[in-house]
Amino acid sequence: MPTPAIISKLPAVGTTVFTVMSALAAEKNAVNLGQGFPDFPCDPALPGLVSEAMQAGFNQYPPMTGVPLLRDAIAAKVAAIYGHRYDAASELTVTAGATQAILTVLLCCVHAGDEVIVIEPAYDSYVPAIELAGGVPVFVQMVVTPDGYAIPWDRVAAAVTPKTRLIMINSPHNPTGSIMRPSDIAALREIVAGTDILILSDEVYEHMVFDGQQHESICRYADLRERAFVISSFGKTYHVTGWKVGYVAAPAALTAEFRKVHQFNVFTVNTPMQHALANYMRSPAPYIELPAFYQRKRDLFRAGLEDSRFRLLPSDGTYFQCVDYSAISDMPEADFAKWLTTEIGVAAIPVSAFYQHAKESGIVRFCFAKKDETLQAALAKLSRA
Ligand SMILES: *Cc1c(COP(=O)(O)O)cnc(C)c1O
Numbered sequence: 001m002p003t004p005a006i007i008s009k010l011p012a013v014g015t016t017v018f019t020v021m022s023a024l025a026a027e028k029n030a031v032n033l034g035q036g037f038p039d040f041p042c043d044p045a046l047p048g049l050v051s052e053a054m055q056a057g058f059n060q061y062p063p064m065t066g067v068p069l070l071r072d073a074i075a076a077k078v079a080a081i082y083g084h085r086y087d088a089a090s091e092l093t094v095t096a097g098a099t100q101a102i103l104t105v106l107l108c109c110v111h112a113g114d115e116v117i118v119i120e121p122a123y124d125s126y127v128p129a130i131e132l133a134g135g136v137p138v139f140v141q142m143v144v145t146p147d148g149y150a151i152p153w154d155r156v157a158a159a160v161t162p163k164t165r166l167i168m169i170n171s172p173h174n175p176t177g178s179i180m181r182p183s184d185i186a187a188l189r190e191i192v193a194g195t196d197i198l199i200l201s202d203e204v205y206e207h208m209v210f211d212g213q214q215h216e217s218i219c220r221y222a223d224l225r226e227r228a229f230v231i232s233s234f235g236k237t238y239h240v241t242g243w244k245v246g247y248v249a250a251p252a253a254l255t256a257e258f259r260k261v262h263q264f265n266v267f268t269v270n271t272p273m274q275h276a277l278a279n280y281m282r283s284p285a286p287y288i289e290l291p292a293f294y295q296r297k298r299d300l301f302r303a304g305l306e307d308s309r310f311r312l313l314p315s316d317g318t319y320f321q322c323v324d325y326s327a328i329s330d331m332p333e334a335d336f337a338k339w340l341t342t343e344i345g346v347a348a349i350p351v352s353a354f355y356q357h358a359k360e361s362g363i364v365r366f367c368f369a370k371k372d373e374t375l376q377a378a379l380a381k382l383s384r385a
Helices: 017-027 045-055 068-082 097-109 126-132 153-159 182-192 252-265 271-280 290-305 333-344 372-382
Strands: 092-095 115-120 136-141 143-145 148-150 164-170 198-202 228-233 246-249 320-324 363-367
Touching: 017 333, 045 271, 068 092, 068 246, 068 271, 092 097, 092 252, 097 126, 097 164, 097 198, 097 228, 097 246, 097 252, 115 126, 115 153, 126 136, 136 153, 153 182, 164 182, 228 252, 290 320, 290 372, 333 363
Parallel strands: 115 136, 115 164, 164 198, 198 228
Antiparallel strands: 092 246, 143 148, 228 246, 320 363
């Protein structure tokens, strides 16, 4: 019997550039600054705490909404940093990473034909998630200014229609390393005021903002958080991207709808990790020290490229550094990234991969969440480009 034919729900989705570049990097033995995760270990206390939780018998289903101790720790952290205390019982839900949180938000509130505004370049899971929910993505592209990437809010405002259900934002921003500033918040407030538009705020890099700048969490603003799903991920904060534990903070009415879907697409998130994270969060030191930790790596990497032909764009947050390579080549970004991997020996990600319709800016993204020796090895090679 032949395999029955099915009509793809995501016909445009194929092998991602991340998979392609990682495979090429491995094949060519290149230094891989493409992949967006650390090549150094997490704090050894973390696996120790997981092991303790397992030994203590925390091996069965936890509550659907997350281990209470962890929800309490998240509520306390958000209150301490952003000045608003979410109710741990009715407004916080632990998720299987930010990716599941994003999909679940879209599934719970986007109906067929609803429009969702996506600001490009955008994280790769956003558009497939909108499409699975039956929504229609409406794109607004960031502009590249001399000060780096910026959101053209007049174009966001012009994209709003009576069908707009939700606006997706991401700050600090992957892939550009830009952050939202008070002027961005003011523009967003003006656009949503008096409407029913919801906000999905992807803040997985909330603890990686540099040069003493403030992370403009949506949690800080009453008029925004009342309509927002705010998402974070422990994977990014604690160097454990493989753990896939995150959370969603949202007002009770939104959380109630979120949980209806969450209950049936994951039900619960693994128990020992949640206990480990709750205990680890007793000390704020790891996330308080994170900006300095990554700022030093950013500065090391930037200093190493200072005399190169790459033009450095600002990196105000995340662990990404974008560079303009137009002084080196006029190749399209994907070709340049392949050339860089094959001929120079350093893998990067073309920013065009974060657009639905190929957009060429002559910019690639490097990840600096790497050991110093990895960064040094990459810099030695990049100096030949
Ligand atoms: C890594 C990342 C995610 C996914 O986080 P997980 O917790 O691994 O699912 C979501 N959004 C952005 C912008 C990311 O960079």
